[in-house]
Amino acid sequence: MAAIPLPGAEHENYLNKEYGIRSWLLTTDHKRIALLYLLSITFFFFIGGFFALLIRLELLTPAGDLVQADTYNKLFTMHGQVMVFFFLIPAVPAVLGNFLIPIMIGAKDLAFPRINLLSWYIFIIGGCFMLYTILTGGADTGWTFYTPLSTSFLDTHVVAAAVAIFIAGFSSILTGLNFIVTVHRMRAPGMTWSRLPLFVWANYATSIIQVLGTPVLAITLALVALERLFHFGIFDPQKGGDPLLFQHLFWFYSHPAVYIMILPGMGVVSEIVACFSRKRVFGYKFMALAVIAIAVFGFLVWAHHMFVAGISLYAALVFSLLSYLVAVPSAIKVFNWTATMYKGSISYTTPMLYAFGFIGLFTMGGLTGLFLAALGLDVHVTDTYFVIAHFHYIMVGGMVMAYIGGLHFWWPKISGRMYPESWGRLAALTIFIGFNLTFFPQFILGYLGMPRRYWQYSPEYQVLNVLSTAGSTILAVGYVLPMVYFLWSMRYGKVADENPWGAAGLEWMTASPPPTFNFDETPEVTWEAYNYGEAKEVPVER
Amino acid sequence: MFANLPLWPDRASNMAGNVDALFIFLLILCGLMCVAIFIMILVFAAKYRRRKGVEAEQIEGSTALELTWSGVPLLIFMGIFAWGAIIYFQERTPPQDSAEIYTVAKQWMWKFQHMEGQREINELHVPVGRDVKMIMTSQDVIHSFYVPAFRIKQDVLPGRYTVAWFRATKAGTYHLFCAEYCGTSHSGMIGSVVVMEPALYEQWLSGGPAAPLPQAGKQLFMSLGCSTCHRLDTQGRGPNLANLYNHPVLLEDGRTIIADDNYIGESILNPAAKLVSGFKPIMPTFQGIISEEQLNALVAYIKSLSQPTEGEAGSRNTPAASPSGQPQTMQVQ
Amino acid sequence: MSDSATVADHNPALQHHFADMEQQQQAATMGMWVFLITEIMFFGGMFLAYMVYRYMYYAAFVAGSQAMDFWYGTINTIVLICSSLTMALAVRASQVGQRKALVALLIVTMLFGCAFMGIKAIEYTGHWRDHQFPGASFHFEGPDPQHIEIFFSLYWAMTGFHALHMLIGIVVVGFITFYAWRGRYGPDYHNPVENVGLYWHFVDIVWIYLYPLLYLISHKHTG
Known part of the structure; x- marks a missing residue:
């Protein structure tokens, strides 16, 4: 490849072009904004993780002895709100998507660089409200804000929490808007829709959900705030309002939000599996179609969170049926990843280990979703630890695995350095073991009938809870490790060349780290995505 | 263990x-x-692990699969x-x-x-x-x-x-x-x-x-003065409640609904919400005046007024559920 | 910047990351439409709540609607339709490069917007004085005051968020007017005017729905 910089010789790139705090806080470079997001969400990840650890410690014994009941309620509320709105939703799109989408499609930047920066600032303002909520004593509504509990019965900082999420929502909307326009309008010559990497497809589908769903959550939370501040009665049964309407509006966003969290992770895994199997992704068209199908069907299944909430029998039947339809494209994705490995040339690097972990845990999370979508069974297991285990398998086992795997995969591109491979493998293994030990016992707890959000519980559930708590400490160690060696590698890691994995994709055809405008010349694409079979070196056409 | x-x-x-x-x-x-x-x-990870000189075999995909x-x-x-x-x-x-x-x-x-x-x-x-x-x-x-x-x-x-x-x-x-x-x-x-x-x-x-719940409800029905308007023998200023439960009711706004638990309860707490056709909105609301338990007693009493008298056999059994076999949960809309 | 230099007559408004003005313009327009879709979803949540409660408590909604001042609502509707016309003319003026007409039309649009807000403020004051704001002080003489309160909750929420959008619209038009006066827009570059126009029309259309839903509920049904 022509553009490899000489070892040791520092080429001008987005990191060293300018220095100083101003050059970061006023940057419009999508790569720098991605790093700003990386720092911010890592901060929130550890806050949310800290709450999770306290929750697990409290549940070590059946009696409520470590913290007070109110404190415990605040812990799981803040854990949920921080993790969902300030870590999981922005994680892959705002960090990896922001960094990679323009490069993957051969653009110089996102369509609206200033709006991109604005969305980070909005995120930070929302984050400040969240921190204010936490520091002044928190809210204890549960992350779901169910009315009338949240509107009329609690005197904690519910409005501040709602405002925090309302604001952060606009950051999410603007990111989605930016991605949609970028993918439509900024593709390099020759980069047709059928040549887009699946990571771009996944983020595109995610953006559609963000743009359509988030405003509904925003108005719902705004109405909750109005009820608290001015005693509007829209969700208040005392005034003839309907609390189920709140649930419908809330889940209209918050179910698709699950796909905001998992789809980009699927995109990451597609890239990693293809690269380390050295193969074109099996069934590319079906994979692209599947993410769009998930995004669309994802909007039609929200009431499956409400099978025991008091909706009509026939509504429940329809939503159960639709929930099974959305399971089909998810199944397609798992089969295709597996098939991609067939007759490949597979290497067990850290990102690939995370991809293995993702496929396994996502499969388990997805299959337990079949249990929950079965109406008669859902009646028993909904609102128990079965649900907790199920969605943690999707969000933590799935999404967080993919996110950390993706960080490893693109770390050489982001930082220009390699992370230490053996430490990487060790951390991946630790996380996998810790995760399963934490969450698998919760499936059993759920079927036994332990309800979620319980501060104290019946003694017969203790053994499984102890296992879960033990697992969570292992998981915590697993999450701290990468942070330590990523920081270490920024200074001491081996210098990476532009394509250390021999991967396909435009992002590997520019320097590591990339120059400010990503490419010295706008590339012209003449090949299909994942052209691993063709010449190893794909020249950039001039 | x-x-x-x-x-x-x-x-x-x-x-x-x-x-x-x-x-x-x-x-x-x-x-x-x-x-x-x-x-x-x-198996794939083991069998197709990377080896020198062995290239991956490119497969496009398979629509049939x-x-x-x-x-x-x-x-x-x-x-x-x-x-x-x-x-x-x-x-x-x-x-x-x-x-x-x-x-x-x-x-x-x-x-x-x-x-x-x-x-x-x-x-x-x-x-x-x-x-x-x-x-x-x-x-x-x-x-x-x-x-x-x-x-x-x-x-x-x-x-x-x-x-x-x-x-x-x-x-x-x-x-x-x-x-x-x-x-x-x-x-x-x-x-x-x-x-x-x-x-x-x-x-x-x-x-x-x-005393049985319907009987407690009856006492409430008397003491709250419901019986002055809702008379059981003739049509008073309020609708006759005998044989109301599980029967269709024509409302003032033209809709017809089935008088289930929810309807009866709502009509006590919020009489104006679903006004029966031909009656004036003169009934006061009982929201905040009676407790949920008292409401239950009243509902149980009103339901007992529809008890089929011929079926003496099941003496223990209280008023029947909806005969259609429909689930009896709320009317969301 | 190397490739923008190769474009012979490159427009100073062209941002570095776009290949040409056409791409920039298409991106901006598309971005605006996507944004308007999010706005539709935002108001959609309230319209859904309105539909549900109107079905549940129709009589109360009729009574609530009759407490609205028909003339304030109607005049405001006319004011907004006029503002949409001047906005549309302003967009055209920017496309053909009539700077003075553009500035004048934008100012007239803003004035219409302010007139709308003024009338709305008078109306709000009246409702406030008459205890028609939900909460402890709410009071309404009627058969079903409880559900009329829900009508008023929705009224305040829907018109309140609409008014907020109007306010933002007026401020943004203010900025656009300033830049138009400075001569920034012409036949080659008038995206911002078009996009603000789209936003303005959207806010108007929301009102076109709010007006009949809140002011004009028929009461024949009960008669």
Whole structure:
């Protein structure tokens, strides 16, 4: 490849072009904004993780002895709100998507660089409200804000929490808007829709959900705030309002939000599996179609969170049926990843280990979703630890695995350095073991009938809870490790060349780290995505 | 060891076996699926590990394969859906001659009112082998009535009735949990369901002093002055309530609805909301004047006015559920 | 910047990351439409709540609607339709490069917007004085005051968020007017004017729905 910089010789790139705090806080470079997001969400990840650890410690014994009941309620509320709105939703799109989408499609930047920066600032303002909520004593509504509990019965900082999420929502909307326009309008010559990497497809589908769903959550939370501040009665049964309407509006966003969290992770895994199997992704068209199908069907299944909430029998039947339809494209994705490995040339690097972990845990999370979508069974297991285990398998086992795997995969591109491979493998293994030990016992707890959000519980559930708590400490160690060696590698890691994995994709055809405008010349694409079979070196056409 | 580590919940209702059967089926099916995928991944990872001089073989994909692994799961999913739906239908359809127990949930306790007049807090006594229908409402926030051993759960909402039913099959004491987060002492809003052999249950019943619930309702009906307008012999200033329950009512705005628990309850608390055709909105609201328990008594009384007089046989049985066999939950809209 | 230098007559408004003005313009327009879709979803949540409660408590909604001042609502509707016309003309003026007409039309649009807000403020004051704001002080003489309160909750929420959008619209038009006066827009570059126009029309259309839903509920049904 022509553009490899000489070892040791520092080429001008987005990191060293300018220095100083101003050059970061006023940057419009999508790569720098991605790093700003990386720092911010890592901060929130550890806050949310800290709450999770306290929750697990409290549940070590059946009696409520470590913290007070109110404190415990605040812990799981803040854990949920921080993790969902300030870590999981922005994680892959705002960090990896922001960094990679323009490069993957051969653009110089996102369509609206200033709006991109604005969305980070909005995120930070929302984050400040969240921190204010936490520091002044928190809210204890549960992350779901169910009315009338949240509107009329609690005197904690519910409005501040709602405002925090309302604001952060606009950051999410603007990111989605930016991605949609970028993918439509900024593709390099020759980069047709059928040549887009699946990571771009996944983020595109995610953006559609963000743009359509988030405003509904925003108005719902705004109405909750109005009820608290001015005693509007829209969700208040005392005034003839309907609390189920709140649930419908809330889940209209918050179910698709699950796909905001998992789809980009699927995109990451597609890239990693293809690269380390050295193969074109099996069934590319079906994979692209599947993410769009998930995004669309994802909007039609929200009431499956409400099978025991008091909706009509026939509504429940329809939503159960639709929930099974959305399971089909998810199944397609798992089969295709597996098939991609067939007759490949597979290497067990850290990102690939995370991809293995993702496929396994996502499969388990997805299959337990079949249990929950079965109406008669859902009646028993909904609102128990079965649900907790199920969605943690999707969000933590799935999404967080993919996110950390993706960080490893693109770390050489982001930082220009390699992370230490053996430490990487060790951390991946630790996380996998810790995760399963934490969450698998919760499936059993759920079927036994332990309800979620319980501060104290019946003694017969203790053994499984102890296992879960033990697992969570292992998981915590697993999450701290990468942070330590990523920081270490920024200074001491081996210098990476532009394509250390021999991967396909435009992002590997520019320097590591990339120059400010990503490419010295706008590339012209003449090949299909994942052209691993063709010449190893794909020249950039001039 | 196993006292502290149960691996399967008690099975103490007619529903439990059905739910467990579906669960076990899904466990086997999904377990096999998981194992198949894990084995494939492990085998591929081992067999096709990177070796010098061996290139990956590029495969474009296969439409036939894609359609197969979309279509076959879809068919299986539809089967699971149907199975789950059948159980759910059963769970939401109380038999017509169920015994009714009114339930009021509040932060953070459960209050039960038996038709025979017994009242209990956080403890519910039921006999083995009888269909029991819980007619539930909440005094404040949303709660959820959950008895794991019965495999039933139903949210309990303020301002309306929801219904759950079960037939206990095994004597014993079982957990009753609130499953919908309801504030500070959510985890303390627990109780127990005591399932008794019928003979013991009769004994327990006879220990109670109270008058039957409909009779308590009748007294309230008189003392609150309802009877001055709602006369049972002739049409007064308010509609005649005899034979109202489960019959269609023509409303002032032209709609026709079935007078179920929810309608009767709403009309007491909020008379103007669904005005009966031909009557003036003169009835005062009773919201804040009567408690949820009193409301239940009134509803039970009004329902008893529709009791078929010819059916003397089932003397224990309280007014029938909807004859259509429709589940009797709320009218959302 | 290397490739923008190769474009012979490159427009100073062209941002570095776009290949040409056409791409920039298409991106901006598309971005605006996507944004408007999010706005539709935002208001959609309230319209859904309105539909549900109107079905449940129709009589109360009729009574609430009759407490609205028909003339304030109607005049405001006319004011907004006129503002849409001047906005449309302003967009055209920017496309053909009539700077003075553009500035004048934008100012007239803003004035219409302010007139709308003024009338709305008078109306709000009246409702406030008459205890028609939900909460402890709410009072309404009628058969079903409780559900009329829900009508008023929705009224305040829907018109309140609409008014907020109007306010934002007026401020943004203010900025655009300033830049138009400075001569920034012409036949080659008038995206911002078009996009603000789209936003303005959207806010108007929301009102076109709010007006009949809140002010004009028929009461024949009950008669």
